[in-house]
Amino acid sequence: MQIISGKEAIEEKYPEILYDESRFTSGIPQKLYFPETKEDLTEIVKLADKTATPIISIGGQTSITGASTPEDNCFAVNFIKMNRILSINKSNENECLLSCQPGVTLQEIGSFLEAPLNFKYKVGRAELIKSGYWFYPPDPTELTATLAGTVATNASGARSFYYKSTRNHIKSISIVLADGDTFNCYRGDTFFNSKNALFKTDNGKSICIDKMQYTNTKIKNAAGYYSNDNMDLIDLFIGSEGTLGIFSEITVKIIPRPDIISGLTFFPERQNAFGFAEFLRKQDNILAIEFFDSSAVNFLYENMENHKIPDAPKGKTFAVYWEFAEYAEKPFEEIMEAWEEELLKLHSSFDDTWSGFDKKEMETLKSFRHLIPELINNKISEIKKKYPEVRKISTDTALPGKNFNSVFEEYIKLLDYERLTYISFGHLGDYHLHINIIPKNNVELKKALNVYKKIMELTVKAGGTVSAEHGIGKIKKEYLKMMYGNNEISEMKKVKSILDPKNLLNRGNLF
Numbered sequence: 251m252q253i254i255s256g257k258e259a260i261e262e263k264y265p266e267i268l269y270d271e272s273r274f275t276s277g278i279p280q281k282l283y284f285p286e287t288k289e290d291l292t293e294i295v296k297l298a299d300k301t302a303t304p305i306i307s308i309g310g311q312t313s314i315t316g317a318s319t320p321e322d323n324c325f326a327v328n329f330i331k332m333n334r335i336l337s338i339n340k341s342n343e344n345e346c347l348l349s350c351q352p353g354v355t356l357q358e359i360g361s362f363l364e365a366p367l368n369f370k371y372k373v374g375r376a377e378l379i380k381s382g383y384w385f386y387p388p389d390p391t392e393l394t395a396t397l398a399g400t401v402a403t404n405a406s407g408a409r410s411f412y413y414k415s416t417r418n419h420i421k422s423i424s425i426v427l428a429d430g431d432t433f434n435c436y437r438g439d440t441f442f443n444s445k446n447a448l449f450k451t452d453n454g455k456s457i458c459i460d461k462m463q464y465t466n467t468k469i470k471n472a473a474g475y476y477s478n479d480n481m482d483l484i485d486l487f488i489g490s491e492g493t494l495g496i497f498s499e500i501t502v503k504i505i506p507r508p509d510i511i512s513g514l515t516f517f518p519e520r521q522n523a524f525g526f527a528e529f530l531r532k533q534d535n536i537l538a539i540e541f542f543d544s545s546a547v548n549f550l551y552e553n554m555e556n557h558k559i560p561d562a563p564k565g566k567t568f569a570v571y572w573e574f575a576e577y578a579e580k581p582f583e584e585i586m587e588a589w590e591e592e593l594l595k596l597h598s599s600f601d602d603t604w605s606g607f608d609k610k611e612m613e614t615l616k617s618f619r620h621l622i623p624e625l626i627n628n629k630i631s632e633i634k635k636k637y638p639e640v641r642k643i644s645t646d647t648a649l650p651g652k653n654f655n656s657v658f659e660e661y662i663k664l665l666d667y668e669r670l671t672y673i674s675f676g677h678l679g680d681y682h683l684h685i686n687i688i689p690k691n692n693v694e695l696k697k698a699l700n701v702y703k704k705i706m707e708l709t710v711k712a713g714g715t716v717s718a719e720h721g722i723g724k725i726k727k728e729y730l731k732m733m734y735g736n737n738e739i740s741e742m743k744k745v746k747s748i749l750d751p752k753n754l755l756n757r758g759n760l761f
């Protein structure tokens with residue numbers, strides 16, 4: 251196993267591991283490890299326990315909350331060399347399962363499923379390996395994210411509207427606990443009763459975790475530990491942001507890939523687009539409903555250079571991206587008439603839709619969706635040259651459907667009142683839109699932070715979550731408190747203290 255010792259060496263050779271996509275920094279590790287096996291990982295954790303040294307797990311570092319940013323003097327464990335797909339197999343329930351090391355990226359899983367026979371790690375039951383047949387549904391946009399990172403944050407994406415978040419696709423996790431002891435957590439094996447959950451580690455130690463008394467919100471949520479009646483123990487670890495155990499192997503369910511038809515439909519007003527989303531939510535086989543506010547569409551056309559994206563229909567600057575899974579018994583053709591009728595009522599039509607049938611059309615849709623965050627980051631980098639403190643302030647709230655329209659209006663009023671530049675887009679199907687505020691100077695940064703806080707207050711008051719998919723990490727802790735309150739936070743801390751009494755794993759995340 252490769253080990254880099256000493257702060258200077260780490261800073262010089264691996265400066266990129268000092269922060270994640272949030273660009274938040276908090277120190278330099280004393281040692282950087284690159285484990286290749288479960289045994290390597292166990293050895294590191296045992297040493298950390300013996301020397302009471304905090305330890306941070308590093309995946310693709312695409313987190314935007316500081317979750318994978320190391321603290322000063324810790325051990326940093328980078329999973330880049332634990333990136334093998336280990337096996338493809340069938341469960342007793344006839345599900346197809348893929349077992350992976352934690353550092354395998356979503357890109358690597360995608361490539362394996364696309365062309366498994368060319369893959370250097372081809373293993374498992376040969377009859378299951380069919381090029382392009384299988385599909386791993388979670389799609390949290392950034393393909394350099396690792397499987398463990400997405401499990402630790404319970405990541406979701408556009409298709410979570412249909413397939414739900416990562417937790418729904420995880421079958422088992424091998425976990426290294428804070429003292430180096432290990433256990434395999436299989437979905438369906440251990441549940442919480444009204445008081446607690448009991449399990450035995452591989453060393454034969456019994457661990458009893460008290461049940462937290464709060465119940466998780468029913469809306470999409472990635473804030474705090476998951477807690478529900480009769481919940482499966484594995485769900486406690488999923489979304490725990492690496493604070494309860496380190497994942498050394500993960501088994502996911504894969505499913506046959508559906509035929510997907512996609513489109514981007516333009517509307518003249520926000521309420522027309524919201525109305526179409528309402529219609530789509532009631533239709534069958536809709537995988538994704540994504541929204542682009544006029545702030546995003548206009549920003550794209552004003553800032554893109556040398557990109558071949560056709561003009562949007564005149565006067566129509568609000569857009570909804572949708573995906574439909576087509577099956578032989580339910581072809582797209584069959585539903586087109588009803589959709590067109592609805593679109594006409596909302597001042598749009600299939601004529602105002604870019605479709606994604608062939609490869610070229612799919613590419614245009616993909617560029618449209620991917621360019622916006624890239625251009626926002628470019629803009630921020632430009633502003634940073636003059637105002638280094640300036641950063642993107644972006645929300646990750648989801649709201650109960652019944653409150654969504656009115657609360658979103660309130661968000662916009664706050665932003666407009668302060669005359670801030672913002673770009674809004676996101677997962678409208680789940681009532682989960684990101685607002686990216688671009689402060690143009692330090693004064694605007696202060697205003698943006700104030701507005702952000704007010705948005706969190708409005709969200710919590712309306713029964714929403716302060717983080718639907720990115721998690722809390724190190725930079726959203728005050729909002730976790732705002733959302734749950736002191737008792738619930740104490741319950742979470744109690745669970746943490748049972749599993750990690752020395753507070754070594756990902757110290758500084760969540761609390």
Ligand SMILES: Cc1cc2nc3c(=O)[nH]c(=O)nc-3n(C[C@H](O)[C@H](O)[C@H](O)COP(=O)(O)OP(=O)(O)OC[C@H]3O[C@@H](n4cnc5c(N)ncnc54)[C@H](O)[C@@H]3O)c2cc1C
Pocket residue numbers: 270271306307308309310311312313314317318329352389390391392394395396397398399400401402403404405406407408491492493495496497498623719720756759
């Ligand atoms: C452009 C862009 C778009 C994004 N879009 C989305 C989106 O649509 N949906 C979404 O949910 N997120 C999105 N994200 C955020 C990010 O991609 C996710 O949070 C992702 O799950 C992080 O994975 P990672 O491998 O990069 O993890 P990291 O950033 O390295 O770490 C994230 C957390 O996982 C922990 N961790 C890593 N490895 C392990 C391990 N082996 N055991 C235990 N804990 C571990 C880390 O300690 C940390 O707490 C986006 C980010 C970017 C930059």
